Structures are given as C-alpha cells and as structure tokens.
Amino acid sequence: MLDERKSGPSNLPREASLKAAESIRLSSFELKVGDIAGVELEKLHALSISVGWPHRAEDWQMLLEAGEGIAAQDEIGRVVGTAMWFPFGAGFATVGMMITSPRLQAHGAGRWIMNNVLARIGTRSLGLNATRAARRLYLSLGFAPARLVYQCQGEALMPAIALLPEGAILRNVEHSDLARLVELDSSAYGADRSALLARLLDVSKGVALLREGRIRAFALCRPFGRGHVVGPVVAETDDDAIAVTAPHIAEHAGQFLRLDTRQETGPFPEFVARSGLPVYDTVTSMWLGQPWAVAGGQDAGKPPVVTYALASQAFG
Template identity: 35%
Template sequence: MQPLQLTLRPTVLSDADSCQKLSAAVGWPHRREDWEFALSLGQGFTLSIEDKVVGVGLWWGFGPSHATLGTIIVAPDQQGQGIGKLLMERLIAATEGRTLGLVATPQGEPLYARYGFIAIDEVRQHQGDWPELAAPVLAANEVMRPAAASDLPLLAQLDGEATGLPRTAVLEALLTRGHVILIERNGTPAGFGFLRRHGRGWLIGPVAALDDAAACNLIAALLAARRGDFVRIDVPARTGLGAWLSERGLPLVASGVVMARGAAPAAPGPAHRFALVNQAMG
C-alpha cells in the first residue's frame, strides 16, 4: 500500500472552512468568521493528507522584529505523527530573525520549550454568562464614549504603550468587527476596550488602560452591553483582575503559559495591557 501523501502549503483566506472543522475537532469554539479574521491578518501553513487539512499553524508579524505564533492544531487522529513538529519548524523558519511569542497549553509547553521558548507570564481565561451589573462609576473628570475610525491613532498609541508592538492593522480590522469605547480624563485618552463576536458568544479584548480603575470601568461598560450573553475575556495574570472578574460571574476556566523565544517586547507605558486580542495574537 502506498503511504498517504502529506502536502504542506501556505494558508490562504479560503482555508477558513477547513480550519474551522479542524478546530472543532479539538474542541475549539472558533467560527468561520473567527478564522477569517485570523487568516486575513496573518500568515502560516496547512498540512493536508489527500486534500483533507490535518494541521495548521499561523503567525502574525508586528514590525520587523517581533511576531506571535498561534492556532497550531493537529487533527486528533494524526497526533503523534510529527505534524506539530513540522509545523513549528516551518513557522520558525518563516519568522527567522524575529522575537517570537505564543501562549501554550500545558500539553504544548514541552514542545515549544524544545525550540527555545521560555515561560515569561500566564494568561487566564475567564468566561460565563454575565449577570446584572451596575453601570461604571466614573470620576468627575472622566467620560466614556464610542470610538470611531478617526480614533485609530489614539487607539494605536495606547496599545503601543501597553504592548511595545505596532498593531495598528489589528486595531483597524477590529474596528470593523465590533464595538469599542474610549475612556477620557480631562479630555485625554486613558484607555480603550473592544467587544466583538467570537466563538460561543462575545469576546472582550484588547483592553489597554492607565490603571485598574479605568480598565474595570471599560470592561463593566462592555459587559453591560451584552447582559445575559456568553462572554469571554483573556487577561494577563499580573493584572490582578482575576478576583474582580470571578466575583462578578466570569470564573476562571483555563490558564495558558506565555512563552517567548528571544527578548520580549518592552512596553513603555504609561498604559498597561488588561486583556488580549486573543491568545494567538496577544
């Protein structure tokens, strides 16, 4: 019997359907639209056997020196065959010269460690059906308002302060896919938060703000807009928002290890990152 032919090729936008079926097979809730968003902003590879996609891995570049890797999936019936290893090797070759970041599951962490990735942080996934929630409490010098396309430079500035990465293209794409609000103090931007459809319901992120108070007000305002709906948010462990989220009905359901291969980007501040775009893009 002839061995099955394994084909590796670059991903294209039309792979969204195949990628959605693959992610569903491993229990991920991604919709086709979620894959279209990821594919439209990133690059990567698929592995197929007889025209059936059995593996995928993507990367997203942020400037010439940094990138993140994510959505690395191998079909359950093909795991243990070296497909994940092949995908990692191709992704690393494609991003040569860049510092790489990713969020690893406990199962994937040993594989990434073999390629020089080091654990640097933790991401905590909170989700649930949001109960009744009081409106945010703003200080006398604070206002919140919906952001518009014309606010993109302000959003990019705050995001760059919080991440150390140029992510204007991601923010611009998010502006067309969901709702974003800005909080201002004395007329100066103090933070922003995005809300969009994703997976089983709605996802909050990214959120960048000057402090906990601004971040909590932004998150509370976004949640109030989806009262009674399923909502997910991924927060860096160091933000300390875990207890605040759990107390309000979004329990911790999973954690991931943030890993880096090379020097992680230095976030200059004063804004801080309080929620991720998603675990793939950071």
C-alpha cells in the same frame, strides 16, 4: 521530566535560510505543507472543531486577513494541521492557530509544523500563548515562559454600579480615534499593531475613557466563538480598566462572554470574576528571541500603560 531551569531561548541566531522538510511520512500518513491562503475556509473550520476550539468560520476569516500561515494536508486533501503568524512591526510576530489533528498528535506532526513556521518567519522575535499540551514542544524549540493568561468566560452578570474614576468621562470609540488607540496599545504591547486595530474597529464596539479630552483607556468587544469576546482592554489603572470593560459586560448580561487577561490578582480580575466570568483555563505566554513585553512581570518595570485583556490568544 523536563527541567525548565535549563530551557530557554537559544543563544544561537536563527538564520533566515533555515530549511524545513515540506513533506513528511508519519506512520501510514504522508503529509505535505503549503500556504494556508490556498486552503478552503470550511476545511480550516472543520479542523478547529475537531479539537474543540470555538472559532467560527468568520473568526478564521479575520485571522487569514490579519496574518500568514501554513496548512498540512494528507494525500486526499484533508487538513490535518495548521499554524499562523501575525507580524507586528519589523521585528516581532505572534504565532497562533497551531492545531494538529488528534490522530497525529503523537507522531511528531506538531514539531514538523513548527519547524516549517520557524523556517518561514526568519529572524523576527516571536511570542505565543501555549496550551498545556503544547508547552513542552515550545520549550524544546527554545521558547521561554513569561506569564500565565487566564481565560475567563461564562454567562455575563450585570456588573454592580461603580463610580467613574475622578475626572473621567466615557464615550464610544470612533474610527477617528485609531491613532490614539494605536499609541496606547503600542506602549502596553511593545509592538506596532496599527493594522490589526484598524481591522478590529471594523468588527467591534468600543468604549473609551477620557481625561481632559484625551483617551487614557479603551476596551473593544466583538463577536467571537460562542458569543462575544472583550479585548483588547488597555488602561493605566485597574479602575480605568474596569470603567471601560463594565459597559460591555452590562450590554451582554445573560449572554456568553469571554475575556483573556494576564492579571492574576487585584481589582480588575476580581471584577471580571464577579461579573460571571470565572477562570475556565490557562495558557502560558512564551517568547523566542528578544523578550516579549509581557516577560518583565507586573512588579519589575511595570509600564505606565497595561494590556488588561488580550485581543485574542493568537494576537496577544
């Protein structure tokens, strides 16, 4: 059994010149890796369906527009593996959409794909959200675990009427709010996601909480997978986070809704559970290089602004 106390980020720098084999023979399969941008969207969608992931073709399209990636294909052009990365600022990126075909998962394909990712990313610090199946792989590559993410989903229930926090008003998010949303998100997330937030505003409805005319919290909601996903949710307090999330839950009462949060206890996760979104699964936020903003935990050095719900597991 792997001793997690001895696992963590390597003290050796990752060199930008790191090389990884661009082809590999696994059992009777010969695979080649290339730029994901050159792969048909239908093939990517088929791969995620084969492992039970909920992404629609439209969700894949947004991911392709937001990041870079690689795809592994066999001799006849079938896509059997993918991985993507999403640069946020000059020194940080998240890794996501790490998928390998079930028939290759026991043959080392995941490690080969990740070695190719690391060779292409260079010296950026990295964050990712690891499934239980992939956690051991990431530990072996030097990633350190930070916190759990609770994937909450189900048929949304009309939330109980709650008093708006004192001195606050709610209104819809507008495109002209982008600069302030980026400011709040950067404070909570620890990296600049301005391009991503601009893209999310194009496909999302948003609710903002204001005090004295200034936005202090916001929540976005967009179509995703089986229904809609709420995120990101960024706020200074649980009450503010609840206030901007509740309208989205009310709008989708009776429909499938999802929200991913690192909040384990407290008013916000309790509100999410009462709203028909129990914990369905968990993944682990992990980091390589400089610690991700989430690594400090809620008690030590908690920032004044908190990411209460992720934009997605790929984006963080």
